[in-house]
Amino acid sequence: MKIGRVHSWKKVLAQLLLLALPTVILFFYLLWNLNRFYTILENEWLKQGCYFMVGIVIATVFYAWRFRFITTVALLVLIYFGIYHYVGSITVGEFDAFYLSVQFIVFIFLFSAGWLAGFGFSRSKYFTIFWSVLLLTVQIVVVSKTSDIKVNALISAFAPVLAYSFYIIYTAELIRNMNEDETRFSCFIIKRITGFLLVMLVMFLVIFNFFKSDFKAIEKEWGNAQANYDKGNDKKENMNQTDAHGNMSNKDQTKLSGSLSKDKQLVFVAKLDNYFDDGKTPNPLYFTSCYYTKFDTLTQTFERDSLMPYNDLFEPDVSRIPLYFAKSDSVVIKNTFATKNRKVVIADVYKVILPPSKYMAPSTGFFCQPMSVPREYKEQYKSSYRAKMWVSELNSAYFVYNPAGNVQLEKFQELRFQKLREVKKIAGPDKKFMDYYTFMPRNAEYKKITELARKVTANSPLPIDKMIAIRDYFLSKDEYKQPLFKYSDNPGIPGLPSANKLTYFLFENRKGYCAYFAGATLFMLRSLGIPSRVVAGYLTVDRSSKNPGWYWFYANQAHAWVQVYFQDYGWIDFDTTVPDVNTQQATQPDGTPPSNMPQTYLVADGEVINVDTTKKQIQMSVEKLLYHDKDFLPSGKREILTDVSIATITADTGAVKLSSLKKGMHITAVSFAEILKNILPDKKDNLEAVVNRLPLPVPIDEVKVMSKEELQKRNKKKEEAVGEPIDWIKAGWVVLLVIAMLVVLLFLSPWFIWQFLNAKAGSVNSQKAYNSYRASLYYLNQLGYSRDNKGPQEYAYSIDLKFGSEFSQFSSLYQKVKYSSQPLSESDISTINEFYKPFIKLVRGKTKWTIRFSKFLNIYNTIHYFSHPKLNS
């Protein structure tokens, strides 16, 4: 049996190169993107892309012959089924079977997608439209699943697919209509596609130019996108590593400490100004990095969620705030909903290997002021900042970590419980908040957790008692007087890969590290309807009696615990992790703390106007002033006289002499002088008033000279900082506008083409007859009188019959011009020259404008005009 061909080899080649190849490239990109969000794909996007590629290539070539779709697909399904059974029969062990079957299903899915695409490109006329819509839908689903929706994510998700959609619909149509006998077909198609790409390019350029200012912000985000991808890589490594250990992955853990391993590297040092009521005993607090408010059941991962209601996480980029200038966010305080037993606490953090941009403070931080590290400690600490927090007096690391029988602490605890017992009922600010923080997955596994939680807290009516009951449950002993739960860094994995690790931890293994305890506690609390969340950060250990208030943080102190919401008291830390006997006993070496950071009262930023080396005074302009942690901006030019007799003057290169300061240099002057302490600014004060109140000359302790580069960098940062809050609603509008413009352009394209042809017809040249004829033909075609299969004369007669025109006369003359070698007579030439305009006018006059308008802008007519008839139609 000989099977006939549908497409020639030439056409198949064109399909492979121009349709399949871009599709495969796009798929590689999509799969790469998907792999970042779905662990089930195992990060094998290259392999998966190849599955798709093989599918599409085979199908494209295969369907170039006259094969039926249904029968061939049925056969394919049969083959799948056979292989699936075969694979099932040769694999040994549940795990292998599970792994292989998942992989095989992924393969089947991708291969079939490729197969379908190949068939569609080969045979179906409307497939590309359907395909584009499908891909866009997939992208929408993927984007909606991602945790952080940003403009760059939106653009990187949609721009390639949109561009691809335009391209594929256009090119598929081009190939479908291709004239296979055209000897210079490749030349033709290259010409067309180049034209198309140019049009796209011009369109995008115009749009980008038009919305330049809006896109600038987006462009900047693109720069940052790199960092996000890096983060993705981090996650990957982390995930792989933890998976190998059978741990629950804790995505940002890597970012916190470098790795999950029990590393003794120093991460940062902090001085925390938090003391018990006696004012002497330091009260350490856990340092919060971020909140995990979402749990992905599929991958068993706790995640951050940008959709968190009432975001109370203050996350400034510390490296972007100019030295000594502060950034604060009062919304954070508002979002804590805490009014009782709260106070403002100050912490000075000295970074060692903490990333420069990272901000870390006990909850709830709201203020950040980068400080300079004293020169003698520059080697030890990279940078430092001062943080202010809205801290609950009921929080203490002593409680959350290890009460350990200390009488004073137990007394404090009891006090704290008494306070919290005032909260009689579970309540939050609103329903949205409650729904969000008490959400838990519903299935049998979680039901078991609920039952356990109910059992454990059966005798505890108040929320705080429930919390204590849960903590006690983790600390309880079994019938052999052995601790029920043990701490372990390598708790092992359940036998079945898909099994729930939390229930495994709670009911079988009972070994785990902080994330297990925190996670289990979280779901026990949530199952009781108590709003709670997991916190990632560092636990604080007070080991030093020498330096009260100073704490050292090592990599192995990275920790996760729970925060519970109590009405009016806000989020309170609770730690249910049982003590790890091993690490508790090994004390860490504490270093000597850097000298206390003095309180800065005044920071002035400006240019040097005059330097008096004898009096050691500098006259400087003030461009920006920070006074008692309040920012002031001058309304006009303002100068102050400063006394720098005791000041250390530093530049990037090190200490410099006063005499080297020149007029016009940019300096930052800092004062720690005690006399400024009591000159407090009023709320209403502006910069003028503050400066007027200052004692002149103002005593200055530190002068920092800005180099030009630094100044530029700072200005740039400022610019960026201005553009930083990207209004992605606005960006969304821009995208919508762009799409709308494209649509309008598409709709108006018949008219543009008409204008083009019309203009050509008007010009006088040797091709005039041709141009006039084509323009008339186009005009008539747009009005619904297409020539189709009619011969020119036949068509002309039918038009004349309709409009009473003289089209046939012109048409026959045109044929004469085109196909005969006879010269035209004078009258013939004048007929040709004077035909076009009156004809169009006549036709226009005889068609109602509403019909004209609606038909004229019908793009199908235009496509019909330009499409070539098919041989097989």
Add this chain to the structure above:
Amino acid sequence: MEEQNVQLEQTLGNIQKLVDNVETVIRGKRMQIQYVLTALLAKGHILMEDNPGTGKTVMAKTLAKSIAGIQGGEASFKRIQFTPDLLPMDLIGSHIFDDVKKEFVFKKGPLFCNLLLADEINRASPKVQSALLECMAEHQITMGETTYPLEKLFFTIATQNPVEMEGTYPLPAAQLDRFFIKIYFGYVDEDTELNIYKDYLGIQNNLDTIKQVLTMNEILFLQQQTEKVFIHDEIITGVRNIVRDTRKHPDIVLGASTRSGITFLKCLKAFALVNGRTFVTEDDLNQLTSAVLEHRMIFRNKEAKQKALAGILSKELDRLSRLKITTNANTYAQSPL
């Protein structure tokens, strides 16, 4: 040259008159008349197929009466009704013993005429069919040792009946090839039919009193001039494309031959003249393609017969219609007629 041009103008005018003249009898069939004349001018023959009673025979008769013979009379017109028992001799003629001369003399058969109507050609045996078709192709008859040329103007109108196919010998494709054009006569439209009924006596009268519009010489002259009709390179390319497309088309089992292509070109030129033009246009291509090519090809099925050629033609017309005006580099181009 000048003189010839004047003569051409006149005869072109006369062709129009001839068409009008025939149309007084065969009403509403202008297209068919033009096809018949095209075949005549292209020195070919025509095959008409349709149901009985559509006017095929009358058409042939009228045409014969409209052409003036060389010696003043009308062109000689013969009609042969083909039957299964017809023998080649009945067409060609035979040697008969002459008592006086005591030798065999050749008695010419009905083929020696100007206009031959071969009615129901598919009823005769293949032997007869091939004899006729050979004569049509060779324009001469060979009997024994002697060769007898046919008349200078020899034009066959063959008809066949698509109904009643029992006991017929359908013409094989190779022989159908000899007919330049095959047309379907078809019924007239309703208005014309009403007119015909109202005036059926008039038609008979018209047939009797039909005028002689063209002389045989003029026809011969036109046949000569047909060769000189200007044909643009792109039209020739178009013919080439169409012929080649028929060979590649999946629904066509047997495509058109190169000879068909040549015939096509001849017909195009003749058709242009019949339409009063001295150059070939897209319209000619449009109207002739199926008439000239369809009967030479074998289609996969009935549906394909209706669509395949139309598709090929519309593709080619599309190409031509988009074509810009080019100056012709045709080497066959003659100076304007």
